[in-house]
Amino acid sequence: xxxxxxxxxxxxxxxxxxxxxxxxxxxxxxxxxxxxxxxxxxxxxxxxxxxxxxxxxxxxxxxxxxxxxxxxxxxxxxxxxxxxxxxxxxxxxxxxxxxxxxxxxxxxxxxxxxxxxxxxxxxxxxxxxxxxxxxxxxxxxxxxxxxxxxxxxxxxxxxxxxxxxxxxxxxxxxxxxxxxxxxxxxxxxxxxxxxxxxxxxxxxxxxxxxxxxxxxxxxxxxxxxxxxxxxxxxxxxxxxxxxxxxxxxxxxxxxxxxxxxxxxxxxxxxxxxxxxxxxxxxxxxxxxxxxxxxxxxxxxxxxxxxxxxxxxxxxxxxxxxxxxxxxx
Numbered sequence: 001x002x003x004x005x006x007x008x009x010x011x012x013x014x015x016x017x018x019x020x021x022x023x024x025x026x027x028x029x030x031x032x033x034x035x036x037x038x039x040x041x042x043x044x045x046x047x048x049x050x051x052x053x054x055x056x057x058x059x060x061x062x063x064x065x066x067x068x069x070x071x072x073x074x075x076x077x078x079x080x081x082x083x084x085x086x087x088x089x090x091x092x093x094x095x096x097x098x099x100x101x102x103x104x105x106x107x108x109x110x111x112x113x114x115x116x117x118x119x120x121x122x123x124x125x126x127x128x129x130x131x132x133x134x135x136x137x138x139x140x141x142x143x144x145x146x147x148x149x150x151x152x153x154x155x156x157x158x159x160x161x162x163x164x165x166x167x168x169x170x171x172x173x174x175x176x177x178x179x180x181x182x183x184x185x186x187x188x189x190x191x192x193x194x195x196x197x198x199x200x201x202x203x204x205x206x207x208x209x210x211x212x213x214x215x216x217x218x219x220x221x222x223x224x225x226x227x228x229x230x231x232x233x234x235x236x237x238x239x240x241x242x243x244x245x246x247x248x249x250x251x252x253x254x255x256x257x258x259x260x261x262x263x264x265x266x267x268x269x270x271x272x273x274x275x276x277x278x279x280x281x282x283x284x285x286x287x288x289x290x291x292x293x294x295x296x297x298x299x300x301x302x303x304x305x306x307x308x309x310x311x312x313x314x315x316x317x318x319x320x321x322x323x324x325x326x327x328x
Contacts, residue, residue, distance in 0.1 A: 016071070022049050022106045024138060024169055028203040030222050031136050031167045038134035043104045050074040050107040054092065054121075057114040062088035067112075073098040074107060079119075085320035089118040094155070100128030101166065107139040113149045113178075120152040122325060126187075127156065129164040129199070136165035136201075143171070145178035150318060154310060157185035157248075157299065160199035168204045172255070175211055176288075179256035179317060182206075183306055186221070187299060188237075188247045196247060197225040197237055208255060208284070217284050219251065219291075246278065246295040248302045252309050255289035258317045265290035271312045275305055 015021055027035075043049075052074035055067035065079050075097060079090035094109065101107070113119055129137060145151045153172075160166055174180050186202060189195035204221040223237045238245050254264050261283040268290055269281045278295040292309065296302040311322040 016051055016069075017049065019043075022051065022108045022138075022140075024140060024167070027136075027138070028167060028205075028222060030201045030224055031165055031203050034132075034136045034165045034200065036134045038104045040103075040134075043106060043135065048104055048106060050096070050105065052076070052094065052109045053112075054110070055112040055114070056090070056117045056119050058116045063090055063113075063117040063119050065090065065092070074109060082326070083120070083323040085323065086118060086318070089120060089150075091120045091122070091323075091325065093122060093124045095124045096127075100130050101137045101139065101164075102130050103132035103137060103165075104135045105137040105139075107137075109139075109141045111141070111143045111151075111153070113143075113145045113151050115147045116149065117146065118150040120154070122153075123155040125156055127158045129158060129160045129166045129202075131161050131163045132165050132200075133163075136167065138167045138169070140169045141171070143173070143180070143182075145172070145174045145180050147175045147177045149175065149178040149180075151178070151180045152310070152314075153180065153182040154306075155183070155185075157187050157250075157303075158202070159187045159190060160202045161190065162195060162198040164199045165201050166199070166203070168202075169207075170205070171207045171209065172253075173209045173211060174255055177257055179254075179258055181252075181254055181256075181310060181313060183250060183252045183310075185248065185250035185302065185306070186223075188243070191247055191299065197223075197243075199223075199225065206251070206253070208253070208288075216286055216288060217291075221249075244278065244295065246297055248294075248296045248299055250294045250296075250302050250306055251291060252294070252306055253284070253289065253291045254313045254317075255284065256317055257288070261287040261290050264313065264316070267312055267316060268292045268309055271308050272305055275301065277301060277305055279305075 051071040053069040202223040206219040208217040
C-alpha cells in the first residue's frame with residue numbers, strides 16, 4: 001500500500017530539492033526495472049526537477065490564489081474568472097516550459113484548497129511523454145481539499161510516446177465535507193500517426209485519502225505492451241481484462257457528500273449509456289461518491305463523454321452547468 005501523502009504546507013528550498021520530496025516513496029517494479037543513469041542530465045540536475053505549489057483560500061467572497069511557488073518546467077499563468085455561472089471560482093491552467101516529459105524528469109505539484117473554496121484546475125494541453133533510452137520519468141500531484149471545499153481537477157490526456165517509461169501518481173486528500181471531481185485519461189500513443197501501444201510502460205496510482213491519512217480508495221493502472229522485460233509494441237495490453245483493443249482509457253471520480261453515492265453512480269451510467277463506449281460505473285468505498293472507467297477508440301468520443309459526465313454531476317451538486325474552458 002502506498003505511503004500516506006506528505007502535507008502540502010510550504011516547503012523550504014532545501015527540502016524542496018531533497019530527493020525525498022520529489023521522489024515517490026514507492027516506484028512500481030514495472031517502472032523501477034528501467035532505472036539507470038542517463039548519459040545526459042541525471043535525476044536532480046537543473047531542469048530535471050519541476051515543482052509547483054499552489055494554495056487557494058476564500059477571500060472577500062471569492063476564491064483567491066494566496067501562495068504560489070514554481071520551479072521550471074512547471075508553471076502557471078494567473079487564475080482566470082470566466083465561469084459565468086460561478087464568477088467566484090478561478091480556473092487555473094497548469095503549464096510546462098518544456099515540450100513534454102523526458103527521461104529522468106521528476107515532477108511534483110501540490111494543490112491546496114482551504115475551507116469553503118471553489119476552484120477548477122486543468123492543464124493547458126495534453127501531457128506528452130517522450131521516448132526514453134535511460135531511466136524513467138515521474139509526475140506526482142498532491143491535492144488537498146479542506147472543509148466544504150469544491151474542487152475540479154480535470155487535466156488533459158497523457159500521451160506516452162514510443163519507448164517511454166512513465167509513472168503518474170495522484171493523491172487526493174479530501175475532508176469528509178469536501179467535494180472533488182477528478183479525472184485521468186491516457187492514450188495508447190500518437191493515434192493520428194498510427195502509433196499504438198509502443199511505449200515500454202505506463203503506470204498510474206490514484207489515491208483517495210482522508211485528512212488523517214486513511215486510504216479510502218486506490219486505483220492502479222499498469223500497462224506494459226511488451227510484457228516483463230520484453231520489447232514494446234507486442235500488444236499484450238489488448239487483452240479482454242486490460243484495454244480490450246481500445247485506444248483511449250479514462251476515469252472520472254466524483255467524491256462528494258452533496259448527493260447519495262448511488263444517485264451519482266446512476267447519473268453517470270445514464271450519461272454514458274448509448275454512446276458506443278465500453279464503461280463501468282460503481283460507488284466508491286464508504287459511499288463517499290462514485291466513479292466510472294471508460295474505454296474508447298477515439299479521443300474525441302471519450303473527451304465528449306467525460307465532458308458530459310462533468311456537466312451532469314456539476315449540475316446535480318452545485319446547480320450550474322460546466323463552463324466552456326476555451327482551449328480551442
